[in-house]
Amino acid sequence: MTSTQSSGQGNSTLARAGDLSRRTLLGALGIGAVGATVGAWPRLTGADIPGRNSTALNVAILGTSADAAARQALVDEFTSLHPDIPVRIQAIQGADWRDFFSKILTMVAAGNPPDVVYVATEGAQLFAKKLAEPLDPYLTRDAADIQEYFQDVHPSLIEAFMYRGSLYQLPLDWNAANMYLNTSALQRAGLDRPADDWTNEDFTAVMRAMKSTTDGSFTPYYWTNRLFGGVVPWLYANDTSFLAEEKATGGDWFWDRFYSKDPTRSLRSGGYLWETPNAEDPRVIETFDYLRELVAEGLGVRPEGGGGNALVGLFASSRIGATPAGGYWVQGLHEAGMGADDFDVQFFPRWRTQRHQFGAAGYAIMRTAKDKDAAWEWVKFCASKPAMELAFPTPNTTPTRRSMVNQSLYASTGPEHWKVFYDTLDRFPTSGPIPAPPQQAAVETALMKNVSVAVSGSSAQVRSAMGSLQRDLELALRSNQ
Amino acid sequence: MSAPTLKTPSNPTTTAAPAARKRSTRQNKSMAERLIAPLFLAPTVIGMAIFTIVPILASVLLAFFRWDIISAPEFVGFSNFADIVSDPTVRVSFLNTIVFVIVAVTLQLGIAMVLAVAIQGRMPNWLRVFFRSAFFFPLILSAASVSIFMGYLFNEQFGVVNWMLSVVGVPAVPWLTTSGGAAAVVVLVYVWQNFGFSFLLFVGGLASIPKELHEASALDGATGWRQFVNVTLPLLSPTVLVASVMAIISALQVFDQPYVLTRGGPGDSTRTAVMVIFESAFQQLEFGRASAIGLVLMMLIMAITALQFRLSRRFVFYQ
Known part of the structure; x- marks a missing residue:
């Protein structure tokens, strides 16, 4: 009896201890959960996302944290002029501009858009149509x-950022698809640098001569499959494009005000429009067939997609004779x-x-x-010459200011004929931007997938690929952008 | 007599009180027990709800809208589904995905099983550990990094693979710029990176087969291939089922390798279903269409997995 009682008491005591223990455990868990929730509140609510709820001007650029750090001098200079406008550079990594724009759009969807974005031609019309503020009232x-x-910048560069009569960006750097030539490959072939007005036939002859004097590890012409520097420079040289190019009306308020005395004033418009596929144009087919x-x-490689990351190394080791690129390569x-x-x-060859x-x-x-207003102050500051000199100390791109493309910029790097970079616009004022409508990503995908097929088979395959490109472009251009 | 009379009313009280306490304690305990289970499950359930269930439901809903992130969503009914049925790129991408799954999963499971059986043979333990680590190693690498690296190796002009072929007199192969070559490289890179997981499953499965069964079958004259087919494979069949289910689900979602190596080209020859989802959503800003394609892919994965489990009744042998 006693033992039973004591056993019963013992069980009861244990049970109570057990109940207490569980309660304590649950209490601790509850406190822990509340503590964790409180501690993680900034994370759960997204309040700790960089830039969110910040009063600083949030500037997004394509690049790494090193690129952001490289702009610190620019930020410091701006802050000294505008101490009331704190600036935060947000470097966003991306494989290319398309990738960068996708990430910006994701930030917009997340409710955390940057205030200012560095946008290349590839995304100019997407931003102009959907995201960006026209600069017209500020310019006025x-x-x-x-x-x-504007006196220092060629109007062709400005026109690339006009959209339906309004200007959305002040271009700071640019690059034309010129032709880089490997001097040792030319010398091996017994050739001099070609003439300024060399033709596509001259180009073929140069490539043949290079190939005949080298072994199988050398490629005369290397090109990549993308919107810039791929098939498009050849299409432009052949006076065509895979998208019909039109010009929007409007913009006279701007041209009359800032470029009224420019000799090319009559060429200027309210911006480019690419709304109709043109892939089955005979000249497009002729270009692809070439x-x-x-x-x-x-003489040339089957082009792979991407930006040609290995290209600099291959060119520098003289395994490539020629490739289209701009001043960013120097x-x-x-x-x-x-x-x-x-x-x-x-210059790129004439056709x-x-x-x-x-x-x-x-x-x-x-x-x-x-x-x-603060964002405009940043844009205006960055377009000033002192700011651009801070931003572009080396020739890793071509500044849009003519006065900055000078002997001192290329003194230690070459090339000898660096004047080609800016002369491209002066000699060929109808030179045009990358054909990038608001549906640029879909257009580029359609182009890339059909270029590789078109140049890898028979002449009949070119026509078939252009038919496919035409259909893909029709689908791309009707999408909701 | 009076005593019982006196005791009678008190007895039920005195005996009922502990019973009531016990019932109360039991009720409290059962309530506590009832609470404990949900509390312990809560973090997982909440996590699943937030990160899996809600996004799936949102995706289902989104499939009936046209939405570009920037503008307000517009209800379009089944138009996104009609679009994807009529879009040749979507059809080709699904066909590519299915062909890829058949080839890649067959190779992945085949190579993994051969190697798992091979390292069961006689060899020093350190060598066995080395092989296990070496075969598993590719799995821990980033698929994007591996694909970038492989892209250099298979470059037509300057790649190491073509250089090695040239040493033995084979002309340069356009690996990444022809349909067949690109598909082969994508499969190769995917299988190389993923067979290690199936390999580990098979190693575990083989280790769980009792040695006595092999010894008994050997006494009965079954050795080598016959022993493998009649003893090892049936006992390994549950592992084969798990490995194949996981491999097929993973292969149906292939993205990194074709995206980095070929961007889906040449043409659409290596474009996969998930690539089309990505392109629709993040490049063409057609999130509704991307959701619709995602739903179709999810249903395909569910159907194939269900079919596998149904068929498994015929060929899977549980000890």
Whole structure:
């Protein structure tokens, strides 16, 4: 009895202890859960997302944290002029501009859009149509301050950022698809640098001569499959494009105010429009067939997608004879060990025209920007010459200001004919931007997938691929952007 | 007599009180027990609800809208589904995905099983550990990094693979710029990176087979291939089922390798279903269409998995 009682008491005591223990445990868990929730509240609510709830002007650029750090001098200079406008550079990594724009759009969807974004031609119309604020009222208000910038910048570069009569960006850097030539490959072939007005036939002859004097590890012409520097420069040279190019009306308020005395004033418009596929145009087919023959003859590679990351190294090691690129390549070749005389640059070959393709970039103010006036001050500051000198100390791109593209910029790097970079616009003022409508991503996907098929088979395959490209472009252009 | 009379009313009280306490304690305990289970499950359930269930439901809903992130969503009914049925790129991408799954999963499971059986043979333990680690190693690498690296190796002009072929007199192969070559490289890179997981499953499965069964079958004259087919494989069949289910689900979602290596090209030859989802959503800003394609893919995965489990009744042998 006693033992039973004591056993019962013991069980009861244990049970109570157990109950207490569980309660304690549950209490601790509850306190822990509440504590964790409180501690994680900024994370759960997204309040700790960089830039959110910040009063600073949030500027998004394509690049790494190193690129953001490299702009610190620019930020410091701006802060000294505008101490009331704190600036935060947000570097966003991306494989290419398309990837970068996707990430910006994701930030918009997340309710955390940047105030200002560095946008290249590839995304200019997407931003103009959907996201960016027109600069028109600011340009009108501060015309006297900004006049000096426009006097120094070629109007073709400005026109690339006009959309339906309004200007959305002030381009700061740009690059045309010129032709880089490997000096040692030319010398081996017994050739001099080609003439300024060389033709596509001359180009073929140069490539053949290069190939005949080298072994199988050398490729005369290397090109990549993308919107810039791929098939488009050849299409432009042949006076055509895979999208019909039109010009919007409007913009006279701007041109009359800032470029009234420019000799090319009559060429200017309210911006480019690419709304109709043109892939089955006979000249487009002719251009693709020319490139297909280059590939078939072993003069050019079958183009791969991407930005050609390995290209600088391959060119610097003289395994490539020629490739289309802009001034952005100079610093890379210099750092890869090429001397100023080891490479040179020439205009893109003439076909029916010698119209060049170019791309440019500048800051766009987002419609959602917290303080648009502050954002405009940043845009205006970055377009000033002192700021651009801080931003572009080396030739890893071509500044849009003509006065900055000078001997001192290329003194230690070459190439000898660096004047080709800016002369491209002066000699060929109809040179046009990358054909990038608001549906640029879908258009680029359609182009890339059909280019590789078109240049890898027979002549009949070119026609078939262009038919496919036409259908893909029709689908791309009808999408909701 | 009076005593019982006196005691009678008190007895039930005195005996009922502890019973009531016990019932109360039991009720309290059962209530506590009832609470404990949900409390312990809560973090997982909440996590699943927030990160899995709600997004799936949102995705189902989104499939009936046209939405570009920036503008307000617009209800379009079944139009996104009609679009994807009529879009040749979507059809080709699903066909590519199915062909990829058949080829890649067959290779992945085949190679993994051969190697798992091979390392069961006689060899020093350190060598066995080395092989296990070496075969598993690719799995821990980033698929994007591996694909970038492989892209260099298979470059037509400057890649190491073509250089090695040239040493033995084979002309350069356009690996990444022809349909067949690109598909082969994508499969190769995927299988190389993923067979290690199936391999580990098979190693575990083989280790769980009692040695006595092999010894008994050997006494009965079954050795080598016959022993493998009649003893090892049936006992390994549950592992084969798990490995194949996981491999097929994973392969149906292939993205990194074709995206980095070929961007889906040449043409659409290596474009997969998940690539089309990505392109629709994040490049063309057609999130409704992307959701619709995602739903179709999810249903395909569920159907194939259900079919596998149904068929497993015929070929899976549980000890």
